[in-house]
Amino acid sequence: MSETKAAQRKITAPTPTPDTIEFWKAAEQGKLMLRRCSACQKTHWYPRPVCPHCFGDATEWFEAAGTGEIYTFSIMRRVPEPYAIAYVTLAEGPTMLTNIVGVDLNTIRIGQKVKLAWTPTEAGPPVPCFTLAD
Amino acid sequence: MTIKNKAFIAGAYEHPTRKAPDKSVAQLHAECARGALADAGLTKDDVDGYFCAGDAPGMGPFSMVEYMNLKVKHIDATDIGGSSYLMLVSHAAQAIAAGKCSVALITLAGRPRSEGAQGLGLRGFNPNQPEIQFEAPFGLVTANAYAMCAMRHMHEFGTTAEQLAWVKVAASHHAQWNEHAMLRDVVTVEDVVNSPMVTDPLHRLDCCVVSDGGGALIVVSPEIARSLKRPLVAVRGAGETVKHGMAGNIDLTYSGGRVSGPIAFAEAGITPKDIKYASIYDSFTITVVMQLEDIGFCEKGQGGKFVSDGNLISGVGKLPFNTDGGGLCNNHPANRGGITKVIEAVRQLRGEAHPKVQVPNCDLALAHGTGGLLGTKHGSATLILERL
Numbered sequence: 001m002s003e004t005k006a007a008q009r010k011i012t013a014p015t016p017t018p019d020t021i022e023f024w025k026a027a028e029q030g031k032l033m034l035r036r037c038s039a040c041q042k043t044h045w046y047p048r049p050v051c052p053h054c055f056g057d058a059t060e061w062f063e064a065a066g067t068g069e070i071y072t073f074s075i076m077r078r079v080p081e082p083y084a085i086a087y088v089t090l091a092e093g094p095t096m097l098t099n100i101v102g103v104d105l106n107t108i109r110i111g112q113k114v115k116l117a118w119t120p121t122e123a124g125p126p127v128p129c130f131t132l133a134d
Numbered sequence: 135m136t137i138k139n140k141a142f143i144a145g146a147y148e149h150p151t152r153k154a155p156d157k158s159v160a161q162l163h164a165e166c167a168r169g170a171l172a173d174a175g176l177t178k179d180d181v182d183g184y185f186c187a188g189d190a191p192g193m194g195p196f197s198m199v200e201y202m203n204l205k206v207k208h209i210d211a212t213d214i215g216g217s218s219y220l221m222l223v224s225h226a227a228q229a230i231a232a233g234k235c236s237v238a239l240i241t242l243a244g245r246p247r248s249e250g251a252q253g254l255g256l257r258g259f260n261p262n263q264p265e266i267q268f269e270a271p272f273g274l275v276t277a278n279a280y281a282m283c284a285m286r287h288m289h290e291f292g293t294t295a296e297q298l299a300w301v302k303v304a305a306s307h308h309a310q311w312n313e314h315a316m317l318r319d320v321v322t323v324e325d326v327v328n329s330p331m332v333t334d335p336l337h338r339l340d341c342c343v344v345s346d347g348g349g350a351l352i353v354v355s356p357e358i359a360r361s362l363k364r365p366l367v368a369v370r371g372a373g374e375t376v377k378h379g380m381a382g383n384i385d386l387t388y389s390g391g392r393v394s395g396p397i398a399f400a401e402a403g404i405t406p407k408d409i410k411y412a413s414i415y416d417s418f419t420i421t422v423v424m425q426l427e428d429i430g431f432c433e434k435g436q437g438g439k440f441v442s443d444g445n446l447i448s449g450v451g452k453l454p455f456n457t458d459g460g461g462l463c464n465n466h467p468a469n470r471g472g473i474t475k476v477i478e479a480v481r482q483l484r485g486e487a488h489p490k491v492q493v494p495n496c497d498l499a500l501a502h503g504t505g506g507l508l509g510t511k512h513g514s515a516t517l518i519l520e521r522l
């Protein structure tokens with residue numbers, strides 16, 4: 001298959017909620033923030049004030065390394081601007097939904113190492129996408 | 135307490151329309167209700183319980199109860215997407231067993247085809263839905279959510295596109311006998327894998343149709359069932375759950391069927407080997423493969439092999455499935471295939487399926503569905519029915 005470029009798809013801006021405003025503020029600074037529970041020490045995704053593991057309320061933000069590995073993906077082709085949706089397992093443990101950008105879509109594979117690639121949205125904060133690490 | 139044999143499906147009706155530009159959604163609900171009541175030999179005034187999902191026009195049951203001018207003393211509008219209607223049969227049986235009602239009407243209707251839906255649009259935008267901000271920007275739609283499960287399944291278990299295609303091939307073999315089916319041409323594995331790629335690894339023919347239409351069911355108490363002239367179809371067991379992202383511990387290799395299936399089989403007191411016919415929600419071919427594994431028809435990872443070589447074709451394979459052609463070929467009213475899964479299972483148990491696909495001596499049937507997105511969060515509902 002010939003190369004399929006990741007198009008400059010217009011990305012809908014996220015709609016922050018009161019408990020994620022800090023996440024999206026950090027995104028403007030290029031920082032991917034995760035939420036970890038100081039009681040049970042577990043990190044979760046997506047971020048919530050009440051720990052979804054132990055149900056305690058002692059969760060706190062910390063900055064992720066921004067690296068991970070592709071758990072699965074799909075190339076959406078029946079749209080004007082094809083794109084790669086994926087789950088990436090972060091170095092910190094949790095797996096998050098994202099896009100793989102800046103690569104030939106036909107070369108994406110499960111298990112590839114990836115790193116953060118913040119991608120602008122329409123009138124909102126950038127969203128955490130990933131691109132190949134090497 | 136169990137619902138085993140405490141309630142019976144006395145009426146079942148599938149609307150024949152597949153495109154209804156000149157009918158309202160409410161009208162389709164009412165026409166389905168009329169059909170199911172006529173099938174049961176009951177009237178509107180006999181209905182004392184009403185069940186629908188959250189997609190019914192008018193915030194659950196309000197508008198439909200008014201539109202049909204029902205007098206009800208029990209209602210339920212729990213929404214788990216397309217699998218709602220399988221679960222609502224169980225909820226109706228629970229209500230009947232508890233004495234809350236004795237004639238429960240369940241309806242579904244919708245017109246996504248007339249309204250131009252392609253199944254490729256972004257889903258649900260309630261800004262209070264906490265995960266939407268972490269999903270919508272990335273273009274999560276129904277098709278690619280299921281496709282990511284298929285991709286992982288292929289990676290972990292070696293499942294192939296050809297194996298997935300066998301699900302569609304089997305559905306098409308059945309649909310050729312259904313005069314109402316949208317797609318009646320028998321297709322081959324090659325046809326499926328050579329059809330245009332929608333979202334890797336799912337091709338166009340791995341995806342279900344978009345159709346208008348609907349269906350309705352009448353669930354009644356044992357006393358009422360025995361007073362009617364229809365074959366006795368008992369609710370023997372049921373299970374339900376919601377499966378989700380588990381706070382980031384994502385595992386897309388299995389569905390909620392792993393929970394709902396064993397609960398239903400335990401209540402029914404049987405095993406998958408006892409099932410003569412299965413209605414399996416076929417939003418996509420991968421949906422069928424994963425659900426069959428999770429319910430226990432084969433080992434995890436062996437679903438691809440299990441569905442191959444016509445094993446799901448009535449009269450050919452070991453597990454006849456979706457003998458109406460299913461969502462892949464027949465219809466998918468309102469983008470919700472749960473009710474048609476129950477309806478075809480009832481036809482099989484009554485011996486009223488098309489003669490070319492009728493399973494001989496079909497006394498135990500299973501209907502199972504996944505509603506929502508297999509790749510993020512979804513409801514699963516399993517129903518085991520028996521002809522007494």
